[in-house]
Amino acid sequence: MKILVVGAGAVGGYFGARLVQAGRDVDFLVRPARAELLRDRGLVLRGVDGGVEEVPVSAVTADGLGAGYDLVVLAVKSYGFEAALKDVAPAVGPDTVVLPFLNGMRHIDALVERFGADRVYGGVAMVMTRLEADGAIVEVGRMGRLIYGPLSDSPVAAPADVHAALDAGSYSATLTRAPLQELWDKWVFLATLGACTCLMRAPIGAVNSAPGGQEFTSGMFAEAIAVATAAGYPPGRDARDRADAIIADTTATTTTSMYWDLTQGNPVEADQIVGDLVARGRELGVPTPLFSLAYTALSAYAAGRA
Numbered sequence: 001m002k003i004l005v006v007g008a009g010a011v012g013g014y015f016g017a018r019l020v021q022a023g024r025d026v027d028f029l030v031r032p033a034r035a036e037l038l039r040d041r042g043l044v045l046r047g048v049d050g051g052v053e054e055v056p057v058s059a060v061t062a063d064g065l066g067a068g069y070d071l072v073v074l075a076v077k078s079y080g081f082e083a084a085l086k087d088v089a090p091a092v093g094p095d096t097v098v099l100p101f102l103n104g105m106r107h108i109d110a111l112v113e114r115f116g117a118d119r120v121y122g123g124v125a126m127v128m129t130r131l132e133a134d135g136a137i138v139e140v141g142r143m144g145r146l147i148y149g150p151l152s153d154s155p156v157a158a159p160a161d162v163h164a165a166l167d168a169g170s171y172s173a174t175l176t177r178a179p180l181q182e183l184w185d186k187w188v189f190l191a192t193l194g195a196c197t198c199l200m201r202a203p204i205g206a207v208n209s210a211p212g213g214q215e216f217t218s219g220m221f222a223e224a225i226a227v228a229t230a231a232g233y234p235p236g237r238d239a240r241d242r243a244d245a246i247i248a249d250t251t252a253t254t255t256t257s258m259y260w261d262l263t264q265g266n267p268v269e270a271d272q273i274v275g276d277l278v279a280r281g282r283e284l285g286v287p288t289p290l291f292s293l294a295y296t297a298l299s300a301y302a303a304g305r306a
């Protein structure tokens, strides 16, 4: 399978490099500044144990992008999604699978509308990586997992073939029949963790050990779970156990990519990760006062940087 990874950042760069190392045929669609860095040094990965890897990669920019890809992996931030969709258009043929790894859900509707459900897979990435100012991708915690599956019963490419391409051996790769449930489970988890840590400006263990902290985290999970349930995707036992474990943890230094962006002064994915949950709650008649507060805070931050 010929693979195009769109965005060589924390997620696309990390998993894309692993695919290259496993011998897959991978190009990266990047913007000019990133292309120059990649041509100079390749993808630079700094591991959680301090080890550095330089992985030579093939980088293309939008003006030189052609057809012929079997699988397009989207790994851009939500605020870059619309532009990336335009840039990637020449690479998506009638039999090309489009697999996004963005957090949240809104991009799924946009992809189905643009390409039709048969070409779209749902994808969840679990990884703790950050794109640093020097272009290196730094692993800040051990967690490498991809979960993906077709959205329709008649996908343009056999799930087994997509799985064979993505199962690079160096991270956990799971083919699922229920990608939308996986996306909702991840959203409940990530939106809660992201909103709690961003609003409180602290890792989740510090939030939970502050006065009223566990009640706050628990209240946020309850809101997210209520929205997911009303939307028809109630979290299963594993997802609920994971939520309970997070609420109980008073020592974890875990944060999220949104917290990283906030504390670095970068744009944040507030609309996609938090605002969309509030909007869906409103449509479904589920009150989300804590998420609404977080959304106001994150929107004020975004307005302050504009």
Ligand SMILES: NC(=O)C1=CN([C@@H]2O[C@H](COP(=O)(O)OP(=O)(O)OC[C@H]3O[C@@H](n4cnc5c(N)ncnc54)[C@H](OP(=O)(O)O)[C@@H]3O)[C@@H](O)[C@H]2O)C=CC1
Residues within 6 Å of the ligand: 006, 007, 008, 009, 010, 011, 012, 029, 030, 031, 033, 034, 075, 076, 077, 078, 080, 081, 083, 084, 085, 087, 101, 102, 103, 125, 126, 127, 128, 129, 130, 131, 256, 257, 269
């Ligand atoms: N980081 C993490 O730990 C995790 C993140 N996620 C989710 O994955 C998604 C991607 O996040 P992440 O990898 O962290 O983001 P990053 O900002 O690290 O990387 C995104 C990359 O996309 C590139 N990009 C944006 N637009 C285009 C375009 N039109 N063409 C080519 N490249 C483009 C950016 O390029 P440039 O360098 O030129 O700006 C950047 O390098 C988000 O939705 C995030 O929530 C999911 C799981 C974990």
Ligand SMILES: CC(C)(CO)C(=O)C(=O)O
Residues within 6 Å of the ligand: 103, 125, 126, 127, 128, 143, 190, 193, 255, 256, 257, 258
């Ligand atoms: C779940 C987590 C924290 C790592 O995959 C994440 O998705 C993020 O930081 O955006």
